[in-house]
Amino acid sequence: MTLLGARLRSALRTPWWEYQPLSPWARRILITVAGVTIVLDSLFRATSGRPDNIASAVVTTSITLAVALYAWRPPVGTLVMIVVAVVAAVTGVTDTLLAGAVPLGLVAFSCSVPLTVTYAVAWTGWLLASILRPESGFQPLGGIIIAIVGLLSLLIGLAIRQQQERARNLTLQLEATEREIAEQLRHERDLIADELHDIVAHEITIVALHAAVLDRTDDMKTRAQSQTAIREAAVQALTDIRRVLGMVRGEENLSPERVPSADSIEGTVAAVTKELAQAGIAVTAQIPDDVRLPSASLVALVRVIRESSTNVLKHATGARNVHITLRIERGWAHLDFTDDSPPSRTAGLPASGYGIMRLRERFRLFGGSFSSERGAAGWVVSAAIPLES
Numbered sequence: 001m002t003l004l005g006a007r008l009r010s011a012l013r014t015p016w017w018e019y020q021p022l023s024p025w026a027r028r029i030l031i032t033v034a035g036v037t038i039v040l041d042s043l044f045r046a047t048s049g050r051p052d053n054i055a056s057a058v059v060t061t062s063i064t065l066a067v068a069l070y071a072w073r074p075p076v077g078t079l080v081m082i083v084v085a086v087v088a089a090v091t092g093v094t095d096t097l098l099a100g101a102v103p104l105g106l107v108a109f110s111c112s113v114p115l116t117v118t119y120a121v122a123w124t125g126w127l128l129a130s131i132l133r134p135e136s137g138f139q140p141l142g143g144i145i146i147a148i149v150g151l152l153s154l155l156i157g158l159a160i161r162q163q164q165e166r167a168r169n170l171t172l173q174l175e176a177t178e179r180e181i182a183e184q185l186r187h188e189r190d191l192i193a194d195e196l197h198d199i200v201a202h203e204i205t206i207v208a209l210h211a212a213v214l215d216r217t218d219d220m221k222t223r224a225q226s227q228t229a230i231r232e233a234a235v236q237a238l239t240d241i242r243r244v245l246g247m248v249r250g251e252e253n254l255s256p257e258r259v260p261s262a263d264s265i266e267g268t269v270a271a272v273t274k275e276l277a278q279a280g281i282a283v284t285a286q287i288p289d290d291v292r293l294p295s296a297s298l299v300a301l302v303r304v305i306r307e308s309s310t311n312v313l314k315h316a317t318g319a320r321n322v323h324i325t326l327r328i329e330r331g332w333a334h335l336d337f338t339d340d341s342p343p344s345r346t347a348g349l350p351a352s353g354y355g356i357m358r359l360r361e362r363f364r365l366f367g368g369s370f371s372s373e374r375g376a377a378g379w380v381v382s383a384a385i386p387l388e389s
Contacts, residue, residue, distance in 0.1 A: 018112045019074040027071035034068035059088045059096045074110040078119050085122040089129040094138045101150030105157030203237035205313050229278045268302045272309040285324040297385050300362050301335050307355040308337040308381045318342040337381040
C-alpha cells in the first residue's frame, strides 16, 4: 500500500501538459480514422431522413477533430474534449456519448494522469447528466453499456502506457548496465596497461641499459654485475607477464608464483636502491619508521617511486645521486624524488609519457597533486595525496 500510494502521489504530481508523443505511424492512422469518421458521420446524417440535431453534429465533429489533434498535441485535444463533454452535458446531447467514451484509452495512454482524471470526470458527468435528465429518454442499460466501453478503453490505454513505460525503463536500465560494463572494461584495460607499462618501462629498461654496458666494457666484474641484473630483470619481467596474462584470462586460482607480494614503501625503496646502484647511482632515502598508509595511497606512492627510478635510468643517465623523501603531515603524504642529472643527457631509449600521464590522473582522482619537472639541479618529482578520502 505504501508503494502504491507513493506511485499515486508521483502520478498526481505530474505536470498537466506533460504528454507522450505518438509514433509517426500512429499519427497517420489517427488522422486517417478521424477523416473517415467525419465523412461517414456527415453521410449518415445526410441520408438518415430524420431532422438533424445541430448540437449533436457539432459535438461529434468536435470530438473527432480533437482526436485528430493528438497527432500533434494530445493535451490540447484532451482539453477540447473536456469542453465538449461539459457543453454536451449542459445541452442534453446523448447520442454521441459512445464517441466520447472510446477516446478515454487514447487520453490515458498519451496524457498526464491529472489531465486523464479531469477528462474522465467530465465524461462521467456527461453520462450521469444524460441518465438523470428526465426528458432525454436515455435508457440506464445503455448508460451501463457505454460506461463499460469507456472503462475498457481506459484500462486498455493504461495497460499499453504501463507496458511502454516498463519497456522504456528496461531500455534505460540496459543502457546504464552497458555503460557500467564499458566503464569496468575501460578500468580493466587501464589496469592491464599500467601493469604492462611497469613491466616494459622498468624491467626492459634495466635489460636494455645493462646490455649496452656489456657492449662498452671488458671489465669482468662490471660484466658479471650487468649479466646478473639482466637475468633478474628478465625473470621478473616473465613473472609479471604471466601475472598480466592471468588477469586477461580472468583466472581466479592463480598459482603462488603468479601472486605478487604486497609492495611496501620500504621494500620498493630497497629494490630501487639496488637497481640504481647497479647503474652507479647512489640513493639516499628519508622514510618515517613503521609508516602505515591506506592501500590506495600506498599503491599510488609506490608507482611514483617505480616510475621515477625508471625515468632516471632512461632519461637521466648523468645522474649520480637520487634522494627520496616521504613526509606525513596533517593527514597528507608528501613524496619527493630528486636527482642531480645534467640537462640533455639521456640513455637514448624511447619515451611515451604514458607513466607520467597515468600518475597525474591517479593523483587527480584521489584529490592529490603530482608534478614532474626539471629543476636547477636535476629532475624533481613531487606527489601529495590525502590519507583519507
